[in-house]
Amino acid sequence: MNADGFSLRYVQAGQGNQVVILESATWGLSKVRDELARNYCVTAIELPGFGLSATNTRTQSVQDLAGTAAKAVDQIVSEKITLIGTSFAANVAFWYPLQAPDKVECLILISPTAILPNEAQPASNRGERCLQMLAHPENLPDLATIDPAIWAKPATWAKEEELERRLNGGTHDVAVEARLGEVRCPTLVVFGANDKIVAPEAARVYRERIPNSNISFVYDSGHLIEAERPSALIKAIGEYVEHRETFIIGRENHLFNP
Amino acid sequence: MKASYLGAMGYSKRRDFPVIWPVPPAYDDPATSVRSYQEGITECEFAEEMGFEWISFSEHHYSGRIATGTPSVVAAAVAERCKKAKIAILGYLLPLNNPVRIAEELGILDNLTDGRLVIGFLRGTPNEDQTYGVNPAEGRGRLLEGMDLIIKALTEPQPFSWEGRYYQYRTVAVWPRPVQQPLPPVIVATRSDDSVRYAAEHRLGLGVSFLPVEEMAKITDKYHDWCEAAGWQPEPDQILYRGSIYLAETDKQAQEWFENLTRSKPAPAIAFRPTVAGAIDAARSGSQFDLRNVVAGSADGDIVGLSPSLSFVGGPDTVAKQIKAFHDRCGAGVVDLFFQQPSVEHRDVMKEIELFGKEVLPQIKEL
Numbered sequence: 263m264n265a266d267g268f269s270l271r272y273v274q275a276g277q278g279n280q281v282v283i284l285e286s287a288t289w290g291l292s293k294v295r296d297e298l299a300r301n302y303c304v305t306a307i308e309l310p311g312f313g314l315s316a317t318n319t320r321t322q323s324v325q326d327l328a329g330t331a332a333k334a335v336d337q338i339v340s341e342k343i344t345l346i347g348t349s350f351a352a353n354v355a356f357w358y359p360l361q362a363p364d365k366v367e368c369l370i371l372i373s374p375t376a377i378l379p380n381e382a383q384p385a386s387n388r389g390e391r392c393l394q395m396l397a398h399p400e401n402l403p404d405l406a407t408i409d410p411a412i413w414a415k416p417a418t419w420a421k422e423e424e425l426e427r428r429l430n431g432g433t434h435d436v437a438v439e440a441r442l443g444e445v446r447c448p449t450l451v452v453f454g455a456n457d458k459i460v461a462p463e464a465a466r467v468y469r470e471r472i473p474n475s476n477i478s479f480v481y482d483s484g485h486l487i488e489a490e491r492p493s494a495l496i497k498a499i500g501e502y503v504e505h506r507e508t509f510i511i512g513r514e515n516h517l518f519n520p
Numbered sequence: 521m522k523a524s525y526l527g528a529m530g531y532s533k534r535r536d537f538p539v540i541w542p543v544p545p546a547y548d549d550p551a552t553s554v555r556s557y558q559e560g561i562t563e564c565e566f567a568e569e570m571g572f573e574w575i576s577f578s579e580h581h582y583s584g585r586i587a588t589g590t591p592s593v594v595a596a597a598v599a600e601r602c603k604k605a606k607i608a609i610l611g612y613l614l615p616l617n618n619p620v621r622i623a624e625e626l627g628i629l630d631n632l633t634d635g636r637l638v639i640g641f642l643r644g645t646p647n648e649d650q651t652y653g654v655n656p657a658e659g660r661g662r663l664l665e666g667m668d669l670i671i672k673a674l675t676e677p678q679p680f681s682w683e684g685r686y687y688q689y690r691t692v693a694v695w696p697r698p699v700q701q702p703l704p705p706v707i708v709a710t711r712s713d714d715s716v717r718y719a720a721e722h723r724l725g726l727g728v729s730f731l732p733v734e735e736m737a738k739i740t741d742k743y744h745d746w747c748e749a750a751g752w753q754p755e756p757d758q759i760l761y762r763g764s765i766y767l768a769e770t771d772k773q774a775q776e777w778f779e780n781l782t783r784s785k786p787a788p789a790i791a792f793r794p795t796v797a798g799a800i801d802a803a804r805s806g807s808q809f810d811l812r813n814v815v816a817g818s819a820d821g822d823i824v825g826l827s828p829s830l831s832f833v834g835g836p837d838t839v840a841k842q843i844k845a846f847h848d849r850c851g852a853g854v855v856d857l858f859f860q861q862p863s864v865e866h867r868d869v870m871k872e873i874e875l876f877g878k879e880v881l882p883q884i885k886e887l
Contacts, residue, residue: 455668462676469678476690478681479672481665494683510681510690 265334267320268310272338275299280343281503282335284358286312286351286422293492294346298500302344307334309351311425313418324376324429328357332365344368344503349375349459349485350431356438359447368506369449370499371468373485375431376438379463397456397484442471448506449475452498454483454490474507521847521887522757523876524574524608524856525567527598529560531584535863541647542582556587559866561598563859566870568602570877571885574638576608576762576856579616581651585860592625599633607633610727610762610856611640611709614666615659616652619687622666623673623694626704635699640727641667642709646800656803662686664718667708671722675702707760711739720746725758727856730831733845736761740850756853761846763831764858767872767880771835778833781863830861836879843880847887855884 263270276299283295283306298304309327311318321327331354335343345366347355352374359366393399426432451468453460465477478498483490501509531537532552564575575598577591588594591609599607607629612622630637643663649656665684672682672692679693698704708719709727716739719726726743728736740759747753768774802809832839846852857876859869 455672462672465680466676466678469680476681477678478683481668481682481684481687491683494685498681498683512690 263334263337265337266310266330268318268330269316270310270334271308271313271315272305272334274303274305274338276301276303278302279503280305280339280341282307282339282343282345284309284331284345284347284351284355286347286349286354286426294488294496294499297496298503301500302503303339305335305339307331309354312351312422317421318425321425321429324353324431324435325357325361327354327429328361331355332358332362335365342367344370346370346372346499347374348372348488350426352376353431353435353438356445359445360441363446366447368503369445369447370502371449371451372487372495372499373453373457373460374451374464374468375460376435377464377467378432378434378460379467380461394458395485395489397454397458397482397490439467439471442468443473445472445475447474450478450499450502450509451475452478452480452487452495454485454487455479455481456483457485459485476502476507476510521843521852521884522573522854523571523881523884524576524606524610524760524854525564525572525873526576526578526586526610526762526856526858527560527564527588527594528578528586528858528860529557529588529594530860531587532556532559532866534860534865537584537862539862542650543584548584553584553587556584557594557597560587560594561601563866563869563873564598564605565601567873567877568605570873571881572605572873572877574606574608574854574856575602576610576638576640578610578640579613579644581613581648592629595629596632599629599636604636606636606638608638608707608856609640610638610707610760611642613644613648613651614641614670615643615654615662616648617666619666619669620673620689620692620694623670623692626670626674627694627696627698630698630700630704631696633699635704637698637700637704638707639670639704640707640709641670642727643712643715646804647797649800649804650796656800657806658686659804660712660714663715667718667722671703671706674698674704705757707758709760709762713742716743717746719743721750723747723750723752725754725760727760727762728850729762730764733849736846736852737849740852744851754851756851759850759852760854760856761831761850761852762856762858763846764861765832765839765872765876766830766861766864767832767839767859767875768835769875771838774834774838777863778830781861784863832857836875837883839876840880840883843884844887847884 279302281298281302281304285306285308295304295306308315345355345358352371353376359369449472453465469475469477480487480491480494487495532555577588577595579591580586581589595607626639643659665686669682673694679691681690707725707727708715720743728739766774799809832842843855859872
C-alpha cells in the first residue's frame with residue numbers, strides 16, 4: 263500500500279476484532295501474529311525504513327512515524343484496534359493513541375526502549391547487539407534462522423540502525439516520559455526479566471504513570487522475548503487482547519477430579 | 521568469624537526418635553511437642569546470650585528431628601525473644617512452595633525483626649520432594665525460577681505480572697517491603713554448579729552443609745572464581761558452613777560419647793518403601809526407575825539421618841581448630857551449628873551452648 267508518501271508492506275490474516283502489529287526490527291518473527299490470527303483479524307505493517315522497505319530519510323521523529331502508521335491503518339482497518347509494537351516499534355506505537363485516541367482501544371508495548379533509566383552502552387557490531395538482546399545467547403543460532411531474508415543482509419541492519427539512531431532510538435525519550443499519563447486506553451507493557459537493553463526500573467515508570475496499565479515480566483528472557491519465550495509471550499498478550507486489564511483474573515481450571 | 525545457632529526445635533525425646541521418614545504423626549505426643557518448642561526457643565535465647573550472632577531455621581517436613589516445616593512461624597516466635605541476633609531462614613525449600621507466599625513472609629519477617637533477616641534458599645533433600653507432591657524432575661528449574669521471582673517480588677515497587685516456566689502470577693505486589701533495602705542478605709544453600717553460579721552472578725551468598733572441608737573447598741573455589749568473573753568478591757558473611765556438632769569439656773569425653781552413639785542401635789524402624797526413595801532419585805536425575813528390580817515387601821526403611829557423621833566433635837580447642845579450617849580453606853565467615861544430636865537432651869544442649877560461648881567463640885571470633 264501507499265501511505266503518507268511511503269510504499270509499505272503489510273500482511274493481514276484471521277477474522278474477528280482488529281489487532282494491528284507495527285513491525286520494525288522484529289519483522290519476520292511471526293509467531294505472535296500467526297497465533298493471534300487464530301482468533302482475531304491481525305494486520306502487521308512494516309514501518310517505512312525497516313525490513314525490506316526502502317531506506318527512509320524523510321521521517322523526522324518517532325511521532326511522525328506513528329502518524330504514518332496511523333494513515334496506513336486507516337486505509338485498511340475501519341474499526342477500533344488493539345495496537346502492538348515491539349522494541350523500537352513499541353516506541354512508535356506509544357504515540358499512536360495520543361494522536362488518535364478514538365482509534366486505539368488497547369495498547370501492548372513489548373520491550374519498549376523509550377524509557378531507559380540506565381542507558382545501555384550500544385553494542386558496536388551486529389553480533390554483540392544480538393548477544394545483548396538475549397538472556398541466553400546460546401539461542402542465537404536458532405534466532406538467525408527465523409528470517410534469513412532479513413537477518414542475513416547486513417545492509418538491512420545498517421539501514422534500520424541508522425534510522426533508529428536518527429530518530430533517537432536507544433536513548434531515553436523525555437517526551438515519552440512526560441506524556442505517559444495521557445495514554446487512556448488499557449495498556450500492557452511486557453519486558454523480559456533478563457533484558458540487557460532496558461533496565462528493569464523502566465517497567466515501573468510505565469506502571470506508575472499510565473493510568474490503566476499492567477506490567478509483565480517474562481522469566482528467562484532477554485529483550486527479544488518472541489525469540490526466547492514465544493509461548494509465554496503469546497499467552498500473556500493473547501489473554502490481554504481478550505480480557506484487557508481483567509487478564510489478571512485466574513481462569514484456568516485446576517479441578518483434578520470433578 | 522560468626523557463629524549461628526540452628527534452631528531445630530527437635531522433638532525432645534531424641535534418644536529413641538525414629539530415624540525413618542516420614543515419621544507418623546501418631547508418634548507425636550502433644551505435651552512433649554509443646555515442651556520441645558519451649559526448650560528450643562530457650563536454647564535460641566541462650567545462644568544469643570552466649571554470643572551467637574545468628575539464629576537460623578531450616579524448612580524440613582514430616583519429622584520431629586528438625587521440626588520447622590514452616591520456618592517463618594518459628595522464626596517469628598524466636599525473633600520476639602532474641603532481639604539482637606540475625607534471624608536467618610536457611611532456608612526455604614523453594615521447589616515445594618509458592619514463591620510469592622515466601623516473599624510475603626520474608627517481607628513481614630524483615631519488618632518484625634527491624635531488618636535482622638537473612639534469607640536462604642535451597643532445593644531440599646530427595647525425600648522431601650514428596651512433601652507437597654512436586655515432580656522431583658522439576659526441582660532444579662523451580663529453585664532457579666523461584667529465586668528470581670522472590671527477588672523480583674521483594675524489590676519491585678509496582679504491581680507486576682510474572683510469566684514463568686513454572687509459575688504464573690498476574691498480580692504480585694508484596695507488602696510490606698523489606699526494611700533492608702534493596703534486599704536483605706541472601707544465601708543460596710547448594711552444592712550444584714548451576715546454583716553456585718547463580719549465586720555468584722547475582723552477587724548472593726553461598727551456604728554449604730555437612731561436607732568435609734576439602735569437599736566444601738571445591739565448591740567455594742568455583743564460587744570465588746565465578747564471583748571474580750562477575751566482578752565482585754563475597755564478604756565473609758556471605759560464605760556459610762552448616763555442620764553438626766558435639767562439644768564436650770574434653771576431647772576424651774567427646775570421643776566416648778561418639779563411640780557410644782555409633783554403637784547404639786537405631787530407634788525402632790518402621791517399614792517404609794525404598795521404591796519411593798529410588799524413584800525420586802531417578803526422577804531427579806532424569807533416568808528410568810525399574811520398579812520390578814526392587815524386592816516387593818522389603819521392610820528396609822528410608823533411613824534419614826542415621827549416620828552419625830558429625831562435622832565438629834571434640835573439646836573446645838579441637839572444635840575451634842576444626843571450625844577454623846573452614847574459614848582458612850573455604851573463606852567461611854559464618855558457621856551454622858546443629859547441636860541437637862541424637863541422645864543429646866535439652867539440658868546437655870544448654871551446657872554445650874555455654875561451653876561454646878565461653879571456650880570456642882573467643883577462639884574464632886577474630887578470624
